[in-house]
Amino acid sequence: MADGTTVEKWDIFEIALKGPADSNPFVEIELSASFSQANRSIAVPGFYDGDGTYRIRFMPDNEGSWSYVTHSNIPSLAGKSGAFEATAPSAGNHGPVRVRNKFHFAYADGTPYFPFGTTCYAWTHQPLDMQAETLATLKNARFNKLRMGVFPKDYPFNVNAALHAIFEAGPDGKQDFDRPNPLAFRHFEAQVGALRDLGIEADIIIFHPYDRWGYANMSAAQDFRYVAYLAARLAAYRNVWWSLANEYDFLLDTKPMAQWDRYFHILEENDPYQHLKSIHNGEQSMNFDHRKPWVSHVCIQNWDVKRTPEWRDAYGKPVVNDEPEYEGNIVFPWGNISAEELVHRFWLTVMRGGYAGHGETYMHPQDLIWWAKGGRLHGEAWKRIGFLRDLIEEDVSNGLEPMGHNSAWPWSRVSGASEGDLRYIYLGEHQPVIWSTGLPLEGGDYDVDVIDAWKMTVTPATKVAAPIPHPTRHGSVVRGGKADAAFGVELPGKPYQAIRVRPRR
């Protein structure tokens, strides 16, 4: 049945059709296709790409023969059919990321995915040479997720012109929010594809309040069409995540709470692949209710990262803290923590069962700041975050689970996480010269290392007898009197140390 056309699984099969270009095809023309494999049929929305061209993009999630037929309220676009063969994915193509093991993620092919993201909110609106520089930087860093807005950004340090208007001008010369600008979206999706080719998930921010163009003030109907259009254009990119907003609560004056649920629903209706979906708060007290079934994972802004287990408990989903404050030195306190502190917060988050996001906000004479514009990294945290990612990817499969909750001794003070016999204890601001709590209760054949999270060193640990604290009563409980682990580990007595225990290889 296939006519020789092939596309690899989780890549994009695209149908291009010619149709009417007059009136407003964005609003008036309905287009979709049914993609079928055996008895299975998937409804896929299409979109108008300007110049009389219509497109339908499909991401096959299974190998083998697929066929399609189009549907439209325009006869010239309807009833087009064809077939193609989905081939095995090539190296590096693991499919879209899904939630796995309740609090963690994996690619569709089963490869674990541990988010270590950063932000370049408006990078696709910078000059093209700077965008190339951003991609070159990302190629050499170890980030595997990038938060990026569709809309340009109007904000302190972000006053330059947008590369493209997101909507075309209407007859009155003003942007017409019912006419998406194909140039803008073609560029945006090209950069989503460039990230995909670097192995980076594009965490696409659909709305944000940093606006002088009117994008934050579109009508509800315009918003709904815009969200559906994004889904039709971009959902076939396997590296897409949907972030409904950055700091949604600063948009509540124009987009009331119930409207946010509707955006999620529109994505569910129009994204055949059900990419990950979440939403990011501004005020720490304004976490979205991530328990809602249309939210796939928790996305929050919160500097108080020792609370990570609390958010896991509250929402029962993976926790991605996408703004635990940024490394930098600008005047805003969300953007001026030290590199040491941001690396510390990454370790604290990961060692309490969550994931964190990086951003970098160092003053620059031309306001070329990574956090919003991309370009070059100037800080020190990104290397250490890459080191942490490498450590996690080396050993973890299902996801690190915290050893205790905030209230449980001693895990309110220090952090520990495990997966099977793999254990990490991160001591952070604590600097014992010997440690045992959380180490294995029974002796075994373990490789034990001391890791310096800042210096990025891994050193075989000196194992010693576990301390036997003098027994002392704590109410009806006696603590001490026996060791709480099979062995102890010597430590250098300085901050930012971790202990790793692995079964001997």
Add this chain to the structure above:
Amino acid sequence: MADGTTVEKWDIFEIALKGPADSNPFVEIELSASFSQANRSIAVPGFYDGDGTYRIRFMPDNEGSWSYVTHSNIPSLAGKSGAFEATAPSAGNHGPVRVRNKFHFAYADGTPYFPFGTTCYAWTHQPLDMQAETLATLKNARFNKLRMGVFPKDYPFNVNAALHAIFEAGPDGKQDFDRPNPLAFRHFEAQVGALRDLGIEADIIIFHPYDRWGYANMSAAQDFRYVAYLAARLAAYRNVWWSLANEYDFLLDTKPMAQWDRYFHILEENDPYQHLKSIHNGEQSMNFDHRKPWVSHVCIQNWDVKRTPEWRDAYGKPVVNDEPEYEGNIVFPWGNISAEELVHRFWLTVMRGGYAGHGETYMHPQDLIWWAKGGRLHGEAWKRIGFLRDLIEEDVSNGLEPMGHNSAWPWSRVSGASEGDLRYIYLGEHQPVIWSTGLPLEGGDYDVDVIDAWKMTVTPATKVAAPIPHPTRHGSVVRGGKADAAFGVELPGKPYQAIRVRPRR
């Protein structure tokens, strides 16, 4: 009326009487005195001091002539009368510390008192030469409060014998909890007096769970007599604070919750001067209900010191965080944070309207650790805490009030406090190269300094134009567009910096 005897105001006037020494005078004999000045009369309990000697101690709180008469169920102790003259306090005698301005403290003579305490829980139970060393160390440090237990301590690193049994042996050779050992108490109060002479408040811990002698298992009636005995012996020392317990919640198996209120009541009944009273928790979730009227101030153990404004709000009393974890390197996570981190927590606490306590827990080959035994300080935090105390005492009168609450921008992230035109902004882990938020809104004649909390330097600030952030909408609020202070301050772009603004002198 006075017979030539004088005592200075807030010092101790003592009546010593001879009476029966047989049977059990502690339990069987009632003794008190009424101290009168004009129409005012104060009931003061007495106590048995062994060897047939009975004492009544009185701390006059007003100058001039005082008279007294004793009362007892023993005729030979009753009806003794006399008089004395209370003279002006000498230099350094400011009287007892009281709560002032809701969240702060002052001596009775009006001198502000800002607690910068430390702990030597069992120092009075160490060998006498070590106790002398402790006092010598304290003389050269800048601590003005010391947490210290009446009972000896049985705990990891604290396994040596007690200097004195707290109770005398009964006929069966076992300690008789109805017979306080005068030797133990005479020594204890001598050391309370030695601290007084160094200008240090003695924060006396009445109960604690670290026990192998049975003190934690006395009956309720024995506890009640012990508390009353302490009040009778020690309340006349002006530098006494009552701390009902260290980690009271680890004693709930033998001392149920309602019993703790009764201890407070007994102090109220027996302490004529109503010294400060509080109680210290173990688990962070077990704060005592400090709203109770018999609790004068909040004493807590909590490492999460950015929450200080929350505790102020919850209890409406001065907050003293008497265990924000300790500088050291022992195996327990409450005792192994870095010096930098403890200094940071002191600044965070003070700059959010509270007070913090120091402790030092470095491993020592003979277990001679400051936190429990005193001796020598080995760390780095104590000097910086002294530096902070000096800064605060130089300028503050009523007490620093936080600039915002945890939820208010930007004071959840950075810390600021003010008293009138004096302002402090503590940036901690934040490292902006310029700052303005919280600085005066109107230009004025200010001395502005940049303080390095770790290096202990005070440097005149370079004032610059306050940044004018690009305006951006946050819902119905527009942020930016204008400066948020009359000027900005240049900063070195590294952690642990503070800005101080004072009216020009």
